[in-house]
Amino acid sequence: MNAFVNSSRLIPAMAVPEGAGVTVYRTIGAPTLRNYDPFLLLDHISSDNPDDYIAGFPAHPHRGFSTFTYMIDGHMEHQDSMGNSGDLGPGSAQWMKAASGIIHSEMPKQDNGLMRGFQLWINLPAAYKMDHPEYQEFSADAFPVVETPDYSMKVLIGNIGNAKAPIVDNLTEVVYLDVTVKPGKRFHHAFPVGSRSFVYVFEGTGQGNGENIPTHSLVIPDTEDNVFDFIAGPDGARMVVASGKPIDEPIVRYGPFVMNTREQIDQTMRDYQSNDFVRNRAWVKRDH
Incomplete structure (x- = not known):
């Protein structure tokens, strides 16, 4: 498949093992698109077979960026080395600013076998990479829904x-939307000027900017006015629609650590190996 289609770039999701053997479907962060400033990774968890995900993501570190986790079906319990814990249920979401360092785990809870959700990694500017870590966590009914x-x-x-x-x-300045388009109907969206934007179709199919878009595909609009014009197929479509302002700084990445220089990565490794990684307790904001 040609990755470039007229006014969009189309990137099929790639199955990748993560955590204790969980299969995720990756677009940003895969070999085709290593980084898409300010975005570092987009993983899609989607399975109705508990064997695919029940082992979860045991304790692992992060430094230098933020994660956004959005659950669609099933539950994800999380806890960290500072005593914070929570349970993300269907429709809920969490913003975790790892910054100077968090060691945490994310373990799925089975809910009639079905587990679906997303995790997006967002880079932090150099001046904020060693900030205190923070959580923002909200249940499904905290998020507004626009109906047309x-x-x-x-x-x-x-x-x-x-x-x-x-x-x-x-x-x-990230904007992140979950959009469901009715069969044969249109969704037209203008992204902020100067932003990096993407669309990930995870249910159904359709035409975006005049090109066919299959399920499990990431689309990067490549129009002069940064517009995405979508017509859903006969079964409708559902998609993540997101944008963010690029940071335009060097990215040096080593697994779950994202800094600006190799020296900073080396220091991060020393901190982790000497148990000096988590320096500050995370601040937590919840709606419940």
């Missing part, structure tokens, strides 16, 4: 018009 005759749009980060999500990213 053609589509519904859940606003998870940022704002669209008067619909404002409880999670706000002031550093990279």
Whole structure:
């Protein structure tokens, strides 16, 4: 398949083993698209077979970036080395600013076998990489939903018009939407000028900017006005629609550590190996 299609770049998801053997479907962060500033990784968990995910993601570290986890079906219990814990249920989401360092685990809880969700990694500017870590965690009903005759749009980060999500990213101005388009109907979206944007179709199919888009595909609009114009197929479609302001700084990455120089990565490794990794307790904001 040609990765470039007229006014969009199309990237099929790649199955990747993570954690204790969980299969995730990766687009950003895969060999085809290593980084997409400010985004570092987009993983899609989707399975109705508990053997695919029940081993979960045992304790592992992060430093230098933020993660956004959005659950669609099933549950994800999480806890960290500082005593914070929680349970992300269907429709809920968490913004975790790892910054100077967090060691945490994410373990799925079976819910009629079905587990679906997303994790997006967002880079932090150099000046904020060693900030205190923070959590923002909200249940499904905390997020506004915009309904139109053609589509519904859940606003998870940022704002669209008067619909404002409880999670706000002031550093990279991320906007993150869950959009469901009815069969044969249209969704037209103009991304902020100067932003990096993407669309990931995870249910159904359709035409985006005039090109066919299959299920489990990431689309990067490549139009001069940064617009995505989508017509859903006969079964409708559901997609993640996101954008963010690029940081334009060097990225040096070693697994779950993302810094600006090799020396900083080496220091991070020393901190982790000497048990000097977690320096500050995370601050937690919840709606419950």
